[in-house]
Amino acid sequence: MARWKAYFSFKLWLYSFRLKKFLGYWLAVFSVIWTFTEFSGYFFTAVDGSPWKPNVWGVIGLGIVAAIWMSRPLLRRTVLLPDQEVMLEIDINDMYARQDGAWIIPCNRCFLHSHIDEQAIVVQFRNRFFPSPADFDQVLAQVLQNVPYELDTVRGTQVKKYPIGTVVPVQLHGTRQTAYLLATSELTSQGKGDPNLNHLEDSLKSLWSYIAENGNTEPIIIPILGSGRHRLVVSRYVIIGMIVKSFLAGLAQRKFTKRLTIVMQPKAFIHNQYNLDEIESYFSCAGKFEFDSKGL
Known part of the structure; x- marks a missing residue:
């Protein structure tokens, strides 16, 4: 609807x-x-x-x-970058309605989710595909058991904090659907997201590196990270640019996919009224510039 x-x-x-x-x-x-x-x-x-x-x-x-x-407007725009042999796509859609690629799910450093509201991407993922929060926590614990961490206190409880950019791959049981949970933000002692643009840049760089080394070449579906509950005070245009720039820089090192789809929630699109023609034009130009991966 x-x-x-x-x-x-x-x-x-x-x-x-x-x-x-x-x-x-x-x-x-x-x-x-x-x-x-x-x-x-x-x-x-x-x-x-x-x-x-x-x-x-x-x-x-x-x-x-x-x-x-x-001549009707389209909510999905796809641009082929022939030099990189990759497609960039923007889609106004619920990310979980797209099952033709691996989902990128932003999380906090602690991978906590019990205190987050129901509209958060990670909570939607938990509620749709796991019988209970405990089952979801069990999957996270299994993947994170060998990842280094530090102890901290959040909302009066001692928790494990993992490095920014930590990636947790999750294969949904009985399907070929893959999700990558990505630590993109810090948590305050009150359990609130601490906005930091550098953390987002570092986590994206880690994500592409991880997928290049451990993933396959399936398409990647990513939301506009940090635009909601992570409280970054930049527009979605800026975040889209960050995602595309870091993606192309990672792709210059090693090709790991043939399509990157950036999804924007329909409610966010209606509320902010972004111009998809401008985003499509940016995609068309993005591949014509040289990206220095060492500078990211």
Whole structure:
């Protein structure tokens, strides 16, 4: 339902619907339909023996409907970067509705989730794919048992804190679906996210390195990290740029996927009204610049 609201949002059509494009499609469709009807009238006749003629307004209306459909705004934009042989994609969607790639799930350094609200990506993952929070914690503990940590106190409880950039791979039972839980943020002693742009940059670099060494070449689906509960005070445009820049820098070292999909929640899109045409244009240009992975 939220995706449909995003599709029919006023500013999506304002930004992405182009009158010139619509008129071009309408003239093309009208010409094709009219040529076909003239062709049909040559071979077919009406009951009274006169050449068959369609309703002119019907032809015009059909052309308008077809042109609107062909020039409609799209909530998913994909750009091929031929030099890197990789696709960049932006999709206004629920990340878990996309099951054609590995999910990237942002977490705090402690991988705590019991105190987080139900809309958080990691909590949605836990609730959708695990019988209980305890089962989810058990999976995390198994993967993290050999990862170095330090002890700290959060909300009055002693917890383990893992390095920023720690990656926890999770293979969903009975499926081929993979998820990578990524430590992107610090937690305060009150259990709140501590915004830090450097942490996000470091965690992205660690993520691409981990997938290159341990993952396979399946597509990657990543949300706009830090744009919600991590409280980063930068726009989603900036975070998208960070994700793409670090991804291309990692790809320059070793190719580990053929597609990166960045997903934006429909509610966030409706509330902020981002211009997908601008994001698509950025994707088209991103691969034409040289990225220095040592500088990230």
